[in-house]
Amino acid sequence: MHITLTELRYLVALDKERHFGRAAKRAFVSQPTLSVAVKKLEGELGVTVFERNRGEARVTPIGRRIIEQAYRVLGEVSALQAVAEQGRDELKGPLRLGVIYTVGPYLLPHLIPRLHESTPDMPLVIEENFTGNLTQQLRNNELDAAIVAMPFEVSGLSNWPIYDESFVVVMPHNHPWTEREQIPANELANENLLLLGAGHCFRDQVLSLCQDCRESDSARRTKSGSSLETIRHMVASGLGVTVLPQSSIPNLSQESRLLETRPFAGAAPTRQIAIAWRRSFPRPKAISALRDAVMQCDPSGVTLLHGASASNVDDGFLEAV
Secondary structure, eight states, rough: OOOHHHHHHHHHHHHHHHHHHHHHHHHHHOOHHHHHHHHHHHHTTTOEEEEEETTTEEEEEHHHHHHHHHHHHHHHHHHHHHHHHHHTOSSSEEEEEEEETTTTTHHHHHHHHHHHOOTTTTOOOEEEHHHHHHHHHHHHHHEEEEEEEEEOOOOOEEEEEEEOOOOOOEEEETTTGGOOOOOOOOGGGGOOOOEEEEEOOOHHHTTTOOHHHHHHHHHEEEEEEESSHHHHHHHHSSSSSEEEGGGGGOOOOOOGGGGEEEOOOOSSOOOEEEEEEEEEEEOOOHHHHHHHHHHOOOOOOOOOOOOOOOOOOOOOHHHOO
8 A cells, every 4th residue: 555645635635625626726736636646545545535526525434534544644744844843943934823813913913023023033824713723723733833712621732821811891982881880790681792703712701701691582682793893893883782802902993982991890800811732743942932922022901921831741842941
């Protein structure tokens, strides 16, 4: 049996696109080349990996297991290449960084200049996505690191907290709540509460503040937006109220005159943001440099965790940093 890495890469491209034409474009080859290579691989394995129908590709049950193994093989090959580069310079070469949607717009404008100054030969390749998707991309070696919200305990992945931030209530400037100094969380259920759509961890964090907001009779009062910026615009227009992380508040534009913010009554709800990466990632100094850049840029509205320790790391990582 003779299976090439190129064939495995074609297999992965087809798994991502589920269409031979799009997969060929992704792999920068012609469709016949990719089709022949996948067919040859199936012949070598003696099983059908993809069901075909007019260019569409559907993974078979045994094909799913083979593709998962292909991801692992390609990940190990990438790690092998990175190990070779490690002897030269861990801070040289792109770093593939994932960021959740509710962090990227507020952290990256501060982080990128600092990182460019401290590690000019390590540009960022940035992917904004949901936590679940970033986790899978880390596992598949499609990302080197990701900035996510805690808790984040995933087998094979390490994490390093970087900052805490509180949540605030945001309302139109003429809302009755502007007469109050603090807002009890349970009163959110009585308002038109604007939240991110399903899949965003921040949506779940906000709903956890208010039991009534999760009840079915309150669901019809909850409207969704595609981003925190979109939700903020809807609040400014008078559609309802929302909850935002503190880091997003200093970024308010001229429409800020249409908005008011208030803290929660009692202990302020917070979230913790951390860097996550594969324990096998061979560039620990790159992770350390990324965290150092965050500590130096001091994004607005957050409490930096200078003394926080990394979790689920081996001795090699600690020695390297």
